[in-house]
Amino acid sequence: MRLSRYYLPLLKETPAEAQIASHRLMLRAGMIRQEGAGIYAWLPLGFRVLKKIEQIVREEQDRAGAVEMLMPTIQSADLWRESGRYDAYGKEMLRITDRADREMLYGPTNEEMITEIFRAGVRSYKDLPKLLYHIQWKFRDEIRPRFGIMRGREFLMKDAYSFDIDETAARKSYNKMFVSYLRTFSRMGLKAIPMRAETGPIGGDLSHEFIILAETGESAVFCDQGLINMAVPPKTTDFEGDLQPVIDQFTSLYAATDEMHDEGEFNSRVKEGDRLSARGIEVGHIFFFGEKYSKPMKAVVAGPDGGEVPVQMGSYGVGVSRLLGAIIEAHHDEAGCKWPTSVAPFHVGLINMRSGDGPCEAVCEKIYAALEAAGVEVLYDDTPARGGEKFARMDLIGLPYQITIGPRGLEAGEAEVKSRADGQKSSIALESVVADIAGKVKAELDYA
Amino acid sequence: MRLSRYYLPLLKETPAEAQIASHRLMLRAGMIRQEGAGIYAWLPLGFRVLKKIEQIVREEQDRAGAVEMLMPTIQSADLWRESGRYDAYGKEMLRITDRADREMLYGPTNEEMITEIFRAGVRSYKDLPKLLYHIQWKFRDEIRPRFGIMRGREFLMKDAYSFDIDETAARKSYNKMFVSYLRTFSRMGLKAIPMRAETGPIGGDLSHEFIILAETGESAVFCDQGLINMAVPPKTTDFEGDLQPVIDQFTSLYAATDEMHDEGEFNSRVKEGDRLSARGIEVGHIFFFGEKYSKPMKAVVAGPDGGEVPVQMGSYGVGVSRLLGAIIEAHHDEAGCKWPTSVAPFHVGLINMRSGDGPCEAVCEKIYAALEAAGVEVLYDDTPARGGEKFARMDLIGLPYQITIGPRGLEAGEAEVKSRADGQKSSIALESVVADIAGKVKAELDYA
Incomplete structure (x- = not known):
């Protein structure tokens, strides 16, 4: 590309509103332009990075056996009434009324819609497992959008959903995504640490956040130094094979976000010199939630004995647009960005x-x-x-x-x-x- | 891909609501699923075709020298007040109010936003021409959405915008898009005929619709048979060279949509055996509109003599999601779809x-x-x-x-x-x- 033909509007001054390096550099380097509170246009240079990140996410989802599709941004309120979340979701949901007075919303996530799509097309346990994903713009009406695209309102997210006949099978789907995420972030030059996360009322140990360590991170995190340089599974990993040993290895050492942190356990399990207290940026979240949506929304299949069984579901998110910020936070100096080759514009x-x-x-x-x-x-x-x-x-x-x-x-x-x-x-x-x-x-x- | 792992929910029955072949086949072949009036989820098979069409559009835009970026779906009402279109646009605009009572909208098109982005970054005629495009979801709150994704409310569109110092330069940008469109549709196995279209109050001859002939087309069209097999410019075309001869050739024969049709001219210019009256599907529209937005929105550059000059603009749209329907209308039989290899799932x-x-x-x-x-x-x-x-x-x-x-x-x-x-x-x-x-x-x- 010839620069004379390109559109690269650099800023000489550092914009006053930008508090963190990634926001500052993305504005100065002509990568994004704010079009509203928490709403950004991706200028040509930023767009190229966004596409490369999206493509790495896609390749690693495909490698793990997930199947891509695309759900629309606008959803019907009725769908969310089925799960009970329409009223529960609160003000972060952008609610819309169309010309025929239908209640709609700009999707903040897609559990309801994918459950509706699944139940319409799958009848038998023989058709399981299913692992579907899409990469689509979402909107969450944050009360205080900030840090540029790191906490925007309109943002690009990869969300995958798994459907299994029982919890044992669901764990296999969960493990696929766990390993896929390790590879995804590593390919972008990021060291992402899986940390135990809250599972909500269903309990269990199947919820992890993937966290990048960065001074400007939004939350405090605690982990064993040993996690930093743990080797990421190779390209040749057989995702249909037994992935449990990888998960066991990565969860063998202490790692927890603020919410899950237990100081006593931290001190007893981790040697003093290996204790790392830092700040982190969440770039991924994987979550098994069982029948939370399949039960109220009647996403059932015929089981081996002929009876109807609600499917066991999980969801798996990656903050695609937010990753640009995380990568810059991890790779920059006073003069500007230092892109890893895999995601360089x-x-x-x-x-x-x-x-x-x-x-x-x-x-x-x-x-x-x-x-x-x-x-x-x-x-x-x-x-x-x-x-x-x-x-x-x-x-x-x-x-x-x-x-x-x-x-x-x-x-x-x-x-x-x-x-x-x-x-x-x-x-x-x-x-x-x-x-x-x-x-x-x-x-x-x-x-x- | 193994079918056992895929998600391909075929329908045995033909859905009653589907009136045309493409809608019927996309539903039966498990390509799309309706999620609301004029709102569709792209199931895995349909998604793959959508991506291939998008990629051909992208490659041909890039080849013509256009630079890709991405604007958000949600826009501020104030931006549209600057051009005067906020009140004028009517009920097709999906208007939204956020939690802070800000007036926003789901973008039906992007002239205002791109003009705002351009004026913030370009100062001098020396930085021209600029030719920018994006491929993004749009929403138009059609009163009667129908024919599946052919006339949906949430749809994927490629829209490009050109910025030039004068009309001579603007015509060069227009010609690039004209030739790019001929190649784009041809690569998908479509014969698209450029037809003179209404230019509105600014007049001139720089507005063409690209029309696919199909029995189920939404409008009547009239043209010279000779246009059907006119050779499309090759891959090696120099887009920086003189493209006017190509445009002259394609506009030498009579072709007009219903609105622009002149029966007398048709009969006098076209031999009886060559007169083609048919129905057509619009898949692209290119349009030069001069200072329509640059003047009210003050998108000006310093001209060669130092004075401020409003830029001359054009916009160039391709209905990316609609193209799936158009391709099926052109390539199917009783048993199903017959995809050209370039866009086959x-x-x-x-x-x-x-x-x-x-x-x-x-x-x-x-x-x-x-x-x-x-x-x-x-x-x-x-x-x-x-x-x-x-x-x-x-x-x-x-x-x-x-x-x-x-x-x-x-x-x-x-x-x-x-x-x-x-x-x-x-x-x-x-x-x-x-x-x-x-x-x-x-x-x-x-x-x-």
Whole structure:
């Protein structure tokens, strides 16, 4: 992409309303624009990251055997009356009346609708298990939206739902999502720690929040240091196999959010040097809730003995748009974002130090075309701005690699390459710069 | 995908409310489910087609130089007051009040918001042209939603917006979208005819609707037969070059919707045998409207002489979700859908005639794995249903190729292959069936 054709409205000043790094940087780097309280437009640069995050979530859901579909944003109030949540949900639900005076709402979540869809199409235990998901915009009318897209009102969420014949089968579905989430966040360069979460009145131990540690996190969390570097299950994991050992390993060490924290247990189970008290950002939540919706909404199947059995359900959420904020909180410095290659808006920033100069332009065009042909995504700064401005801009938007072409380097037959992650600079021969960078990018994408 | 894991709730009966083929088939084939008047959930099979259509639209927008972003579904009423449309829009606008009594709405279109975004970020004519688009759900509170997703209330639309310094430049943007649309619809197996459309008070000739001919079309259209087989511009088209000859060619022959039709002109310009009176489905609309929004909303840039100039704008819509219906109307028979390979939910249906039979299963598993490894998308019917039911199901969902494995064929070392488009059946040696089908699918995808 040529920057001259792109729409990248950077801000020079730090917006006063932005209290945390991710909000500040997303506004300054022209990734988002506020269109209302807690409502944002995704400008081209932010949109690219959002799409990459969404795609990683999708790939890992598919790998775990979940099937994608898409439910509408607008739901009928009657559906929510069936579960009893229409009145219970409170003011966070955005209620709407259409021209025919029908009561509707902008979906804050989809348990009711997916239950309705399931019960219409599945009759027998032989058709189970079913694991369905969608990635759709939700609206929650938060009283105090803040931190940019981290706590917005209109937000993008992946929500999956499982349907099983009994609790043993339901645990298998739960385990699939547990492992899928470990892989999902890891591929984005995040260390997400599964923490025991409240299960509500049904009890049991099948509820976990996935938490990213960050100083600006919304809640206090407590865990064993040992969880930080626990190895994430590989791409080759057999999701139809026994995943329980992975879950046992990740739940063997203490980890709890504020609400579930037990100081006594923390101190007795974790050695003093391994106790970690930090703040965290919730990026995922998995939850088994049994018959909570299937019973009132009559989502039943014929069991092996012919009788009707309400299905055992679970739901599994990932905050897709919120993840952008979480990734920036984990990967940035004073100068700007430092995107992991897997979610970077472009892989490479190509800087022409002297626009209008024949030889510099010719070399840039050649490198630009060759990188794109090799499948590397390039943002080519072909504008007449000065070098200093171009460098600051690239640091701010935080692409993993910067390639700079200038008259001096050209004379020496070299390009300057900078890695944004560690700031290291090196001179690379012009003949090999494309192969070198393409190789690095490919290796990093394969790894993720 | 194994059918046993999939969610494909087929209907045996034709739903009484479905008046046209596409609505009927989408319900019967388990592609959509109605969740309210004009509001649909996209079940897994329908979702896959929707995604493929969206991706073709995206690729052709990108090819034409448009830049993708994403605007939110919920907009503020104040924005629409700036253009004067808040009161003018009428009951089709879904108006919403949030918990803080702010007046909002579910966006039926995005001219106001994109103009607001543009004016905040662009200052000089040097930054023009800009061509931005998004693919987002819209809501129009139609008084009589019908024909399934063809005239729904919540629908997916691609809308692009162009910003230029003068009308000459604006015409170039318009031409890019004109050519992009010809390619977009053609890739989906549709013959879309650009027809002169009403331009409203600003006049001029820069407004075209793209119409698919179909008996069930909502409006009468009139055109010269010669338009049906006019060659669509190739993949290699240079969108920065002069596209005017393409536009001149496609607008050289008579084509008009009901509203713009002039019987006298029709008869004088078109030879009797070439006059086509038919019904049509609108799948795209491109429109130049100059300063209609930039003037009241003060979207101005510094011109070459330093003075402020309101930008010249155009908007360009594609009905993404509606296209599913249009494609089915164009490609179906009594037995079901006949998807063009480019938008088919899967490329191949693999039928095991005898589930539970060792040799049949082993061969199916091998073909399934080999096709998937070759990048072919397969729906593998591994269920215990009978042959007749499996065949009817595959015909209904309409995948381009069916491969059938049964004991008799196995003995002869052959698979039976059926092409859904023409119904032709052939026996192919087991060793070569994967290469044969993968080659056909790849050729069809490359062609599109």
